[in-house]
Each structure stands twice: as C-alpha cells, then as structure tokens.
Amino acid sequence: MMKRNPLVLGNKTLKDVTDDICAPVERFPSKGWVGMFLGAKTLLLFYIGILASVVGVGIGLLGVNSPVFWGTMIVTFVFWIGIGHAGTLISAVLFLFRQKWRTSVARTAEAMTVFAVMTAGLFPLLHTGRPWLDYWLFPYPNQRGPLWVNFRSPLLWDVFAVSTYATVSMVFWYIGLVPDFATIKDRAKNKLRRTVYGALSLGWRGTAKNWSHYEMVYLLLAGLSTPLVLSVHTIVSFDFAVSNLPGWHTTIFPPYFVAGAIFSGFAMVVTLMTLVRIGFPEFKNYVTLDHMEVMNKIIMTTGMLVGYAYASEFFIAWYSGNQYERFVFINRAFGPYGWSYWIMVSCNVIFPQLFWFRRFRRSIPVMFVISLLVNVGMWFERFVITVTSLHRDFLPSSWGMYAWSWFDTGVLVGSFGMFLTLFLLYLRLFPAVSIAEVKPVLHVGYDDKGGHH
Amino acid sequence: MLRKSNTPQSEEKRSGSVKKLDSAAKVAADLWANQGSSLVVAGGITALTEKSKELQVAVNFLNSILGNDGKTVDHKGGNPAHKASYSDLASLIADMKGGKVKTLIIHRVNPGFVLPVEMGFADAVKKVEMVIYTGDRIDETGVFADYITPDNHALESWSDMELAAGVYSICQPAIRPMYDTRSFQLSLMTWAYLANQGPARLRDYETFYDYLRVFWKSDIHPKYGKGQGFEDFWQSVLQKGFTGDLNNGSSARSFKLDAFTSIKPAATKEGFELALYATSQHGDGSLANVSWLHELPDPVTKAVWDNYVMVSLATAEKHGLKQATVVELTVGDKTLELPVLIQPGLHDDVLAVAVGFGRTRAGKVGNGIGKNAFAVMSAKDGKVVASGLTATFKKTSKKYELAITQGHHTMEGRTIAVEATLADYNKKKSTGIPHPHVWSIWSGHEYSGHKWGMAVDLHTCTGCSSCVIACQSENNIPVVGKRYVIEGREMHWLRIDRYYIGNPADAEAVFQPVMCQHCDNAPCETVCPVLATVHSDEGLNDMVYNRCVGTRYCANNCPYKVRRFNWFNYAKLIEKPLHMALNPSVGVRTRGVMEKCTFCVQRIQDAKTVARNEKRQLKDGDVKVACQTACPAGGIVFGDLNDPNSAVAKIFKTEERGYALLEEWHAKPSVRYLSKIRNNDKESTGDQKGHGTAKQGEHS
Structure with missing residues (x-):
C-alpha cells in the first residue's frame, strides 16, 4: 500500500486541534487582520456608495448601452457565482466520495461559496432598470389577475437556481458549523460569547444521538447540494444559451460553464488559503502543501476542460456554416475586444500548464500568482462571452462598443470589498477549519503502518 | 453636391480629371436622351459662387436646349415672396451706412448670423437711429436692436401667405398666445395707428383678424370666390388650406446666345474647394435651438450635435488625418477650427462644412453647438460668395470627439438592405431577394381579427429622416444629448441605417429605415421574465411599460x-413649456423601462374608436402611422394584412421586391422591405452586399 502523507502535520493531539482552530476566534485580532479588515471595509463602503448611486440615478451610470445591454454587473455576477462552485464541490461532492483531504479546506471553501453567492446575488437584482420592483420576478400570489411570471424565460429559471443554491449552501454550511459553535461556547470565558455561540449551536450537546442525527442531516444535505453544483451554473449558462444571439446560442455552454466555475472556484480557494496560511500560521499544519497540490491539480484539469471548450466553440462556429456565428468568433479573437480574448486564453489555458511540474504545484508564490491569474482570466471569460457577443451582432448598423465608465470599475472592485469584509469577519468569528471533521483524520492512535499503537 | 450622386446639378461643379469628363459626358448623354423631361438646377447656397449669374445663365441655356422650358421649368410660377436678393440687402446696408435709414424693422431674419463680415451689417446697423427687432428670442441680430417686440409663435397668430404665384393660404392659430407677446402684423397696425401713417385700412381695425378678413373679402374673394358667399369661401379656404390655381401657362422662352459673351472659363485654383452646404436637419440654423434636430443623425454621416469638415478617404490618408482630428481651416483671411469627418465618396479636392451651426444666441440648447461656417463666406461687390471658395487646412494636435450614431458602415457581406440595378430588375424583378428555406414545428399565432403589417420601400427612401422626427414627435421620444449618444444611448424608435456600397472612394449609399419588426416569433417575448413584452392578438409586439422591471x-x-x-x-427632465410638446395620446416612460416602436398603437386605437362611432368596419387607410404620414416619398405603407384588399397586404402578396429582414432567422417580422433599384445603367455585379469602407470608429 502506498504511503500517504498525513493530512494534518505537526503531530497534533486532539486538544491541539481545538486550541489551534479556536485561537483566531478567541484571541485579540492581530494587526494584520485589523489592517486588512479596515481596507476591506473601506472598499465595502465605497461599494455601497457606488451601488446607491446606480440605484438612485440610473443604471446608465454604468457602461451598458445599445447594443451592449448587459455589462459589468452580469459579467461580475457570473464570475462570483462561478467562484462559489468550488465550495459546494469540496464540501458536498468530495464528502460523498469520502475524500478525506477535503476536511481542512471544506469549511472555508464553503464560506467562500456563501459569500460569493451573496456578492453575486446582488448583481442581477441591482442591474435591472427598476430594482425596487425586483420582487415581480418571483411567482408570488398577487392581485394582478392573470399576470404571472414568464416560466419560459431563462432569467426566471436563474432566479430559482440562484436562490435555491444560496439557501442550500447556507444551510449546509451552517449545519456543519453547529458542533464547532458548541465547542467555542464550551470554551467561552464570558457570558456574551457563551450566549451568542450557545444560541448558534442550537443546543448541541455532543451526545451520540446528536451526532447520529447530525451525520444523517449532513449526508442528506451533501446529497441535495451535489446536483446544485451542476445545475446552478448550467442554468446561469441558459441565460445565454437559450437566447438567439450568436456567441451565446450554443449547446456547449452548460458543461463549459460548470467546468469554468469549478476552475475559478478552486483558484479562489487557493488564493484565499494562501492568504489564510500567511495570516494564521498555525493553519499551515491543517491546510498543508498536499491540500494545495490537490487543488492545483483540479485547477489544471478544469483549465484544460475550459480550453477544450474554447477550441470546440470555434470549431462548431466554423462547422455550423452560419455566417453570424463565424463572425462572432473571429471578432472575439481578432476584433476590437481581441485583447480580452487573449487575456482569457493565456490566463485560463496557458499559465495553469505550469502545474504539470510538481515543483510549481507545491510552490506557494507560483500557485498564488496563477490562482490570481486564473480569476482574472475567468472574469475576462465572462466579459468575452457577454460583451463581445453583444457588441457586434446581426445588423452592422447597430454595432457598438461597451461604454466602460468608472462606475463599472467601482462595481467590480467594490464587490471584492463586500466579499473580503464578509470573509475576514468569518475568519475572526467562525472556526475556519472544521474541528469536528479534522479530528477523525488525525493520525492520533495510528502508527505510520496503519496499525494501532 | 458633396457626394457623387447621379443628379445633374452635381455635375455643374465637376472639373479636372478624365474620369470627371467621362461622367460629364454620361450626364450629358442622359440629359439629351430625356429632352423635355429633364431638369438642370443650380440653387441653394452651393450656387452662390463668384460667378453665380453666369452659372444661372448656363443652367437656363441647358434647360432651353433640352426643351425643358415650359415643361419642367415654369418661369411664371414660383414664390413671389422669394424675390429679394443679396444686392437688395447690400443696397440697404449701404443706405444704413450712409445714415439714410432712420428706422429699421427686422422681422424674423438673422443677418447678424448668416451674413459674411464683408457685407458690413454689424457696422451699418449701429448707424441706424432706431432698430426694432421682432422675433421670438434676442438672437445674433436682436442684440443690435433698440427695441425688441416679441412676436407670437406662428401657431398663435392669424396670417396669410402666397404659396406660389396665384395660390393663397390662410394660417389659423392653433392656440392662444402663451406669453405676453403680440403678433408682428398687429404691431405694424398699432404703430401705423399711433403714427397715423400708412394706408387707412391698416389703421381702421383693432385686430389683425379683422383686417385679414376685410382684405380677403375685398381682394381675394372677388377673384377666387367662384360665386360662393364670402363666409362660405372663408370657411372652405380654412378647411382646404389654400385657394387659387398654379399658373401652368408657362411657355418656352428663346435663349439669347449673346448672354454667353460675358462668360469666361473659371481659372483653375490651387488648394481645396470649400463646399459649404445646408444640412437637411438645420438649413440655415434658424431652428438651432430644437434638440430634436440636433439629435437627428445626418442622413449620410450619421453624426449628431456638431458640424465638422468632411474630407475624402484619400485626402485623409495623404495628410495623416484621422476621424476627430481637429484641423484649422483657412479660407482667405479667415480661419475655423473643426474636427475632421472622413467621408467615403467625397471628392478628393473638396472640403465640406455645414452652415447653420455655431449659433451664439439661439438659446439654451443651440448655443455653441458646432462652428459658424457662414463666417468664412466672403462678399464681393455686394454679392455673397459661399461656393467655390478656396481653402487650406492645417492639422492640429487636438482631438474633438464626434457623436456618430452608426459606427459601422458596410453590410459585411450580409443580406440586409437589398439592391439591384434597373437592368437586373428588368430581367428579374426579385433580383437579390433572399428566399431562405425556413420551416417550423410550431403552428404559430392565429390572428382572427386584424393583423398589422408594414412595407418599407428602400427604393423611394432618400434617408431624409422626416420619419424619424415624426416618430419622435408622435411618441414623446426623449433626446439624450451628445455625451450619451457617444455612449450609445440614443432613443429613436425608428432609425435609418445607412450602408455604403461599392468602392469606398466613390461609395454609394443605401438607406434602410429600421423600427420594431413586430415579429410573430418575437425573440424578445420569450425571454422577459415578467411578461412585460407580449404578443397582441393583432400581431403587435406590445410593450407593457408598467410591468417592465x-x-x-x-x-x-x-x-x-x-x-x-x-x-x-429622461421624462423628469421635461420642463415647462416642453410638456406642451408631448403627445397626450402617448405616455412618457419612467427610468429603467424598455421602449420601442409600437406601430403607433394609439393611432390604431383612435381609428378603431372613430370607426366604431361611425358604426362601420375599419377600412384600409384609416390607420396611418406617424412615419408613414411624414414620408414625402410615400415609402412606408401600413395596414391590415388580414384585409386582402389593403395596400400593404397586396405588397406582401404580390411585390416581388419584398423580403423580410434576416428572414432566415425565422422571427417572422411583420415588416417587409422592398429592394432598392439603382438606375445606373450598370449590369448586375452580383454583389448586393457592398465592400469595406472606412471605419469611423464605433461609439464606445
């Protein structure tokens, strides 16, 4: 039998694990955390200002125009929704496949999912012309006679997909947190902390019955979440694929979008985990280079899947014989937005190839840079899909360019403010690694040969 | 004159190369072949050359030898009110300078803007003891006045006019004066009364209406009344709009050949020829404060909110000019800084600039839009010279962004605006018409009552854009301004696409009005999540503004x-009194709402109500949409496709030039386009799609 590296380093005892993971929640925040939080919070306030102006004055503050009726908000929406996928994949799919290495990264990956979906969810709501009427997109009983939502519209499917996804991933995440909240409650030294974490732990006692129910619920929720990994981005891709616009109207979109989502999600997990390892050095024993390496392998694999999709799209455009379809793809690569296409290709297909080499897969600086590049590339992928298809469609008389304004920049950059603020608060308030799940994968009680001490 | 067209007048200005001689010979041959039914015209600002009289002599000669005199040329008709000349004005200015004019009344003309400095109006008007200006604003001429007497708007006053010799019309007010103004006519009567001068009848009446009626009773009614009582005659003129007959009794005149003795061939000049022209939107710029006109794309350049100097592709290349580069134009001792617009099909030796821009006192909207090209005109011996001026330019390092509504100018080989030559058409009427094989597994909508449809004839469309303004006025369409046009936010429901065809240096243009096609398989309807855009049982693609998110x-x-x-x-920006310009039958739209052509659904409803009140069925022609009524060429036909006898149904069924735009996409539009037929003697090239021409840069 092949010898595996231990999943947790440093010969930790069960108490060490609890102490290490609870430490960031219990001690006074470090200067580094405070600095980053202030930065992120400032960005969030700026973001709120930008969104308030857009809602107050009009969506015209952004660069959307005729013919590019969808722009930064939709691009960034798909970007963040995609980011979310890695969390669900790690926490649910890998759970079902009994991949034990997931335990150290699952919690944070899932937190990332929840925050990414929250960040993403704002965009389709705020990018409408009249956001205060967004509730019309939900099929709720009303007194408007037969007036109802249009079940034929992919945008409506999107409403259901994203709201389901947000709900399920939030519940799944929360259920996983319950035993750990109880741990923090038990360790609490003041009443407020005890009360708050006590309430959050929903009366968890750690009894065998508790654990039995917990395991079953967790398994069921994992089962519920798994199809969502595929369905959400499939339905997001329908927004494009079901329309009749060349460059959008393709059957490859669902698998292509899912692969891209997992790709970008894992890249974001790597980015964040690298930062967590720097910010909380004690976590280096839990989130080890082995973990990072596995994720880098997934990044490379999905990167190539995405690359295959790019090639396949081109081939089909040519093979279809449809002049509009052909034009859109040639225009993508060699038209006025060609630069964005080549940023996408190089970041998503070319740079991840470095992960063929073990040295790079295990190098923190290399993977940090590549994971950032992948996310840049994936943002540009959505930009390429959305903008370059719209800006030159059927009638050349209507062709135009996206009128990028500084509000677009504000929306894009500001959304990171929202995400990072939530994420930093999470690191400070919630146990960032699942205590309950890490303990079973410890080597405590086992020797290197797999036998008992 | 700016663009190489096939109209004879453009040939008047050609000179030089062999190619030009070829085309002159071709025009000559065409004219000769159409004796008695051709027409040679030299008019407008482009005819104001140094030798404008000689030009007219030549034109008269051509019409005479072509036998057009008395046929296409009616020298007895015309508008007798348009007889004043620049030399009359020059002599008035001379009198003013000489102190001979004590009181000068200026009524709704703007010499302070349209005259070249050499005419000396500004100096002369200062020598006049009392200048009275009547108009609707203190414009470039009004500033010289001692007294401003605000005139009524034309819609607020009674008036009459002689439309052409022997044809008279009465103008009836449509509204009470909105402000404290007095009509010019009443002002004259009041002054005559107070001064106790002038003809008695001017002083006898208290209102201009009384005066007008008496004048018509005594002067017009006896001649044109045809035995009607005066009251009946008056009412019938008001209803019909005019009385009298066009004087068609014009006969051929003999041309005096000795008129040619004074004509000498023009000396060839170095440098570029400056072509000043009046645009179809702005003319002389008197309506420069109307934002509709500023946002109406130029039929050819598609630029809005500015004037510019047009140069040909070759000239731009030769001098390293890019679109929007600012150049300093020098004409004699005058200069003008303008951005460059590269114009396919323009003559290489011509620089073209539109007049009517650069108003300084037009009002809030029109002030400072573009540059005043009237300022580079000159005057010689009391004659304004606006054409045939020599100009040079100097490139500057400045850029000035132009707002252009159409950024791409060719059809990229797609079948969009179909055209064929006359030779093609004579062989096969449906030359170039696409017949894609489309089929569906769905049965489609049923239209048991009306089914509205429209036919647009590309052949009659000159791109004049009257339909665009008619649509804007009918449907309360907002104007967004230059900055937002650059950002691609213009609001026109009906736009005219212009594509260049053929060799860019000598490009031809084809115009295609595009509005909502009211598709049977409307792609917009299926994707709206809240059902804000839905299909009506009469085939309209309805837009429910209230429901739109x-x-x-x-x-x-x-x-x-x-x-x-x-x-x-945009609707919030409508200030008083602009709200009175809104069509009450059409709502204004709030922000965040989609809008588009409705096929003038309010007119359809009105027509239905009228028919119901008259207890009859709706008949063809009851509904006339706004663009249709405005099209001077009758190029737009609208009606019920379910009525087999309607004009539009016949076109749909029988017209071989008809096709649906992007028919292969199977959206099944309710609009049919009829192909353009080019009468240019060319054999079919088989190329309907045009070639690449200069890119002006898409709006970003």
Missing part, C-alpha cells in the same frame, strides 16, 4: 436592436 434581456435577444432603454429618468 428593466432586465434588458429582450433587447439583447432582439436581432434588429430596435429596443431602447431609459437609462436615466
């Missing part, structure tokens, strides 16, 4: 890109 998915899915979005709250 503004996801803009419909616009993305529209292959014709005819949907327009309220990016901001």
